[in-house]
Amino acid sequence: MKRLPLAMALTASLVHLSAAAQAPPAAAPAGLDPRIQKLITSVSEERMRQLLTKLSSFKTRNTCSDPNAPDAVGAARQWIFDELTRTNPKLQVSFDTHPGLTSRRCTGPFELRNVMAVLPGKTPRRIYVSGHYDSVNLGARGQEGLNTTGSREGVAPTQATTPPPNPALPAAGANDDGSGTVLSMELARVFAESGIEFDATLVFMTVAGEEQGLVGAAAHAKAAKEQKLPIQAWFNNDIVGNSHGGDGIVDGATIRIYSEGPEDSPSRSLAQFTRRIAAGYVPSHRIRLMARRDRFSRGGDHSALNAQGFAAIGFRESRENYAKQHNANDTIDGVDFSYLAQNARVNAAAMATLALAPPPPVITNERGQPTIDRRPSGYDAHLRWTASPGAAGYRIFWRNAWAPDWEHELFAGNVTEYVLAHANIDDWVFGVAAVDAAGHESTVNAYIAAARTPEGGS
Numbered sequence: 001m002k003r004l005p006l007a008m009a010l011t012a013s014l015v016h017l018s019a020a021a022q023a024p025p026a027a028a029p030a031g032l033d034p035r036i037q038k039l040i041t042s043v044s045e046e047r048m049r050q051l052l053t054k055l056s057s058f059k060t061r062n063t064c065s066d067p068n069a070p071d072a073v074g075a076a077r078q079w080i081f082d083e084l085t086r087t088n089p090k091l092q093v094s095f096d097t098h099p100g101l102t103s104r105r106c107t108g109p110f111e112l113r114n115v116m117a118v119l120p121g122k123t124p125r126r127i128y129v130s131g132h133y134d135s136v137n138l139g140a141r142g143q144e145g146l147n148t149t150g151s152r153e154g155v156a157p158t159q160a161t162t163p164p165p166n167p168a169l170p171a172a173g174a175n176d177d178g179s180g181t182v183l184s185m186e187l188a189r190v191f192a193e194s195g196i197e198f199d200a201t202l203v204f205m206t207v208a209g210e211e212q213g214l215v216g217a218a219a220h221a222k223a224a225k226e227q228k229l230p231i232q233a234w235f236n237n238d239i240v241g242n243s244h245g246g247d248g249i250v251d252g253a254t255i256r257i258y259s260e261g262p263e264d265s266p267s268r269s270l271a272q273f274t275r276r277i278a279a280g281y282v283p284s285h286r287i288r289l290m291a292r293r294d295r296f297s298r299g300g301d302h303s304a305l306n307a308q309g310f311a312a313i314g315f316r317e318s319r320e321n322y323a324k325q326h327n328a329n330d331t332i333d334g335v336d337f338s339y340l341a342q343n344a345r346v347n348a349a350a351m352a353t354l355a356l357a358p359p360p361p362v363i364t365n366e367r368g369q370p371t372i373d374r375r376p377s378g379y380d381a382h383l384r385w386t387a388s389p390g391a392a393g394y395r396i397f398w399r400n401a402w403a404p405d406w407e408h409e410l411f412a413g414n415v416t417e418y419v420l421a422h423a424n425i426d427d428w429v430f431g432v433a434a435v436d437a438a439g440h441e442s443t444v445n446a447y448i449a450a451a452r453t454p455e456g457g458s
């Protein structure tokens, strides 16, 4: 028998099991949705500058600062609320209020208010984009001091004895995280004005209490889980506006995404999806995926969502300047608005596509087992899935079982099973995405081998 190298075999000898087996698979629905392209183009660098000029003019947005002072957290959150309200009548703006919270970074209990703007879709499934509007001043050297001395966060025993930071100190928080806040506020405008009727409900969220230990995101995530809110994805943007690293390296052309593992987890799949879609719509901006939940000794609101079982990813600028974080130096002159706008555009591309795409196909049976086997020859990859509502076809992806990202893909047409002949399912990872008639593609669901050895052993 003739033997082909596996890669050739995978592409050369495909056996098609569906009813439509005689017809060749339809060509992949091509390209980019012009409505999404228009939406992305309408992201305004200038409006983000205007928003951040106002937001960073409050003396502090420390969650524990005086809520009644005219230049602290209460005034800042009210301004965000009012600004979102006057942005577009389609946005349903509210405070997401959580009283009586405590944190070692506050002297007493505090009331926390996230500000959210909801753009209702045809279905209740929700996609969030967020930044945290609260700020903090940890001392003159800020994050750089922590990095070099570990004085506030570096060593666990110190944490219990370190006094809370003074909430009255100036903390403009222009980049941390005014950048993610105005990114979310600008996307609220862009999506509401787009005229697109999204399938998903979109939530533009500005979060408080991040600097107290993700308490605002955690409170929202806990309530969402209790209420069984169908949160499909959460795009968290935190420190996304600076392109000049403190070490002198300048990079305005890339952004990092952190995501919780393991490989093929919902968050990793969301990260891969975001890079894939953004590469199509914003090819001038490159996403660098990081197979980590976050940076060393640093946290972000996406992790609070992960803790409740939701898919969430964290956007982080590629080159940080630690001397301008968590102190009085985090001012608007450190923000590169052209870079921030590019980061808003990659968020927008992924959010809009996900909000229009069908759900990913179900690839497990009632018992949760992956619907993949070796039929018909005993040496093939036979994939089955449940049809997704609204799908016009499916795209199959595969990669070497040691590779971090998809290496091959093909459009299978409108079928619910497919055979890749002579592909050993033990050596390759397979996944499937649903695609609608306009080409909007879902995230990829991967066939994951069972964690336990089945009865009978190997």
Ligand SMILES: [Zn+2]
Pocket (backbone or CB within 6 Å): 132, 176, 177, 210, 238, 239
């Ligand atoms: Zn932050």
